[in-house]
Amino acid sequence: MLLLECPCCGVTAEETEFHGGGEAHLKRFGPGSADEEFESYLFHRENPRGVHFERWRHVNGCGKWFHAARCTQTLEVFGTYPAQTTRPPEDLLAKIRDKRPGWSWRDFA
């Protein structure tokens, strides 16, 4: 059972306090978008063995959504940050580069 820190309320809590919400940093495509764009937005997901960015909600806590950078293989949590962003914080990206040289995920590396 994972331990995660909610960046909103600062609590480190058991996984049962949270609810996973799938992949982070999706860009929404609405009316007028091409079929390929919409399909990609709605259905295509990363499935890495390694660094992943995902959404969590502190559902049995402050109720806020946040993002986590986590290794799907070792379950190491590199960090969590508020969901109100389109890009992970630079210091977190630097930390991941340090721990997983050569890593990349979608447009981030």
Next chain:
Amino acid sequence: MSTRLATGGRLIDRTRSIEFRFNGQRLSGHPGDTLASALLAGDRLLSGRSFKYHRPRGLVASGAEEPNALFGIGEGARFEPNQRATTQELFDGLTAKSQNHWPSLEFDIGAVNTKLSRFFPAGFYYKTFMGPRAFWKHVYEPIIRQSAGLGQPPKEGDADRYEHFYAYTDVLVVGGGIAGLTAAKAAADSGAEVLLVEQTAHWGGRAPVDEDGGEADVAALVDALEAMPNVRMRARTMGAGVYDHGYVLAYERLTDHTDAKEGPRHRLWRIRAGQVITATGAIERPLSFAGNDVPGVMLASAVRDYVVNWAVSPGDRTVVVTNNDDAYRTALALHKAGLSVPMILDARAGGGGALAQAAREAGIRVENGKGIAKVQGGKRVTGVAICAQAGEGAVLETIPCDAVAMSGGWSPVVHLWSHCGGKLTWDEAQAMFRPDPDRAPTGHDGKPFVITAGAASGAMQAQAARADAAVAGAMAAERTGREASRADAAQPASSDEHPIEPVWMMPQGARYDLRSKAFLDYQNDVKVSDVQLAAREGFESVEHAKRYTTLGMATDQGKLSNINGLAVLSQSLSTPIPQVGTTTFRPPYTPISMGAIAGEARGEIFQPLRRTPMHRWHEDHGAHWEPVGHWRRPYCYPQDGESHGDAVGREINQTRARVGLLDASTLGKIVVKGPDAGKFLDMLYTNMMSTLKPGKCRYGLMCSENGFLIDDGVVARWDEDTFLCHTTTGGAERIHAHMEEWLQTEWWDWKVYVANVTEQYAQIAVVGPKAREVIEKLGAEGMDSQTFPFMAWEDRDLAGIRARIYRISFSGELSYEIAVPASQGLALWEALMDAGAEFGITPYGTEALHVMRAEKGFIMIGDETDGTVIPQDLGLNWAISKKKDDYLGKRAQARSHMTDPKRWKLVGLETTDGSVLPDGAYAVGQGVNANGQAITIGRVTSTYHSPTLGRGIAMGLVLNGPDRMGEVIEFGKIGGGRVSAKIVDPVFFDKDGEKQNV
């Protein structure tokens, strides 16, 4: 025969006797006995019949690894099958029953299987029970069910209670042997919080049995730890599993050892530990020789445990057979107890070291390079036939004896290390898999959080184990941020033992007749020949071979058998053992009770029940309940002698003719507030909400981003910035979360708050032609249609209670939904019932609600929708805005499949004979599909008997349905036959809305 020795027994209290019953017979033992030691003391060598061949089986081990001695313990509501006699402490009045035999333990008919064992090889079931298909249900399954399984399940509800317990600690030490105690002390000396758990009732593990001075060392460590305020110690508590990020489950048995069954029986510890030390020891391996399952053949360590701990002799004459030095300790312990050891068979050509010398000096005959060709005896050992280990089993000599102590070496208990990803390495010198400290399980910070200590690390000699444990304790403390001293760590003394030589089969060239009686897995009756057959048949992966042969399955999960089995597999495949690898170690380490897993969550507190403010009133008035999510809603209110169907009919007729009252408090109520509230709702609903005027209501549909309809309900605009969104009963939490998700993760700059106020308001629907009169009677003014039209809301005082009244209708009647603070709900309900008495008011339940909405052709989320239905399928295009650039689901609904004219569309259905269509029935078209099945052209989504119309009515989704009005189509019936129904408008009643708009 096995018997109690006159002296000794460090764990038993000889001054007292306690009685217990085994298969109905009264037997006695001493406090401190296990069920196993007490049975052995009473010469009850035979403990059960084996699973497949029904061979007689006896005790093999003395601890948690025991595969054979499984009993049903207790009676009635406290009966539990498959309990190991070796871990069941004896108490006054204990009752035990043996398993898997018929008609009796001594005489068992199924034992004929062992004569047929050539015909029951690995994969027997897969090969035999193939066809014909019909045989499965009527022949094979009944046979397999009769013969499968171990103990019988309990027949009564569990009389005991269970609990969960949360614990947090810097360092958790699993295992209270000398290594665990040493590690705990080293960690605790740094000041770290330490929790030490031990699965048995005793501290010290093997040290008091195996080491001179071990008992005193253990006592000193226990005293020291008990005096430390930062140490908690729990005996009878097994570390069951290690999970992600330092989460550990431990299983404490509180009352299994006593006749006083007070308090919880088991406690499941849910532990968060900074570091976990697994000091879980090692388990001795059997040797694979013919007849190694005859009762009286035991692990060498178990034999000396019974002698030293419980003063029980497994036999007067015990032959020891080994491939390592440790088993000599058993010979010496037996000798010291005054028992005879006719021979020690050491499979190693070079024999043993100092302990072997000590055995010889004690006058015991030691034969090097020899092994057992075959054990003699059926229900107990009568002798052994000896052979050269290097040969094929030619008998050199036969030795009469009544017990055999075997040792094939030791395997560290690596389960907890492996549960969360710790890797193993094959230690060639010690012939065992041991944890690889460089590949430990890692936690949330990517750093290791499990350390092994003592024998669990592969440190088999006493001094080496202690040194390893001291380092482990200090390391754990350091990793939790403490300063620990490692100065105490003694240098291990050089060992005077000779190394083990792996023996995977005895003799190494054993003939088939020997191999096919050499058991690897006692619990599942897997023999050396079965694993070899599996390898020949291509089951080369260890995981496949396990499943094909059942090696390592069932309650013991291969604690004795796995390493021997994979070594045989490795030899058969000519592949080195490390490349064959082990099967996966999964928690729990030994079985834990279902009660402990459930904890307190059973019966009434299994899950919380949500009650509306009027719940008690409904209960007092005979409501028949319907579970809706966690809510209970009245389905109907049957009166004296009335069937549920009759009650529903009466409630509908009375409501349509006069007036009815519905508790609508469970409907979701979400307040959406802020300058951007209208803009936000325009995105959430398919229709336009921002144009709604304060004081007005509008019905709306919500879709997922994938286009499918997920919820519906009436939105009321409270003021310029504030909307109240009604959701379905089941949808309140889900839709609230849906709103939060979009607000927080997509439109986080929009100025909107949402709050779920479902439980803040009681809501009562007053429905029917007399609804207005009832409300006016409670003092409300201005209820006329000009002042208060349909789809408007107004605040009024009713019976002195400030109420917000929504004039909306889900029944087609004149209808007001009245919201008051939850605390006033019951008062208003009762006032309405009183006021309505003269108008013939009735409370009605959810079924009447459903039927009335169906009569009006209103959809129900979950009936007309199932996650694949879009609003356009339901003829709800009027509620989809064409002016809006965007709403959730709009892009998805533009996809070709969503605009396909062949999508099934909503229609009404009337059976030609007036009957009620079967729910979910499919409409059958012309011809068959590629699989020869009838073509389907639609399905029923809602179907009821309408008391208003006196006939069956239904709604359904039908191919080209709206264009086929008046056409008759056929639906399949469950159990065969067809029923025909006419396609009609889904609004069956008062199409023009004259009743609701009065």
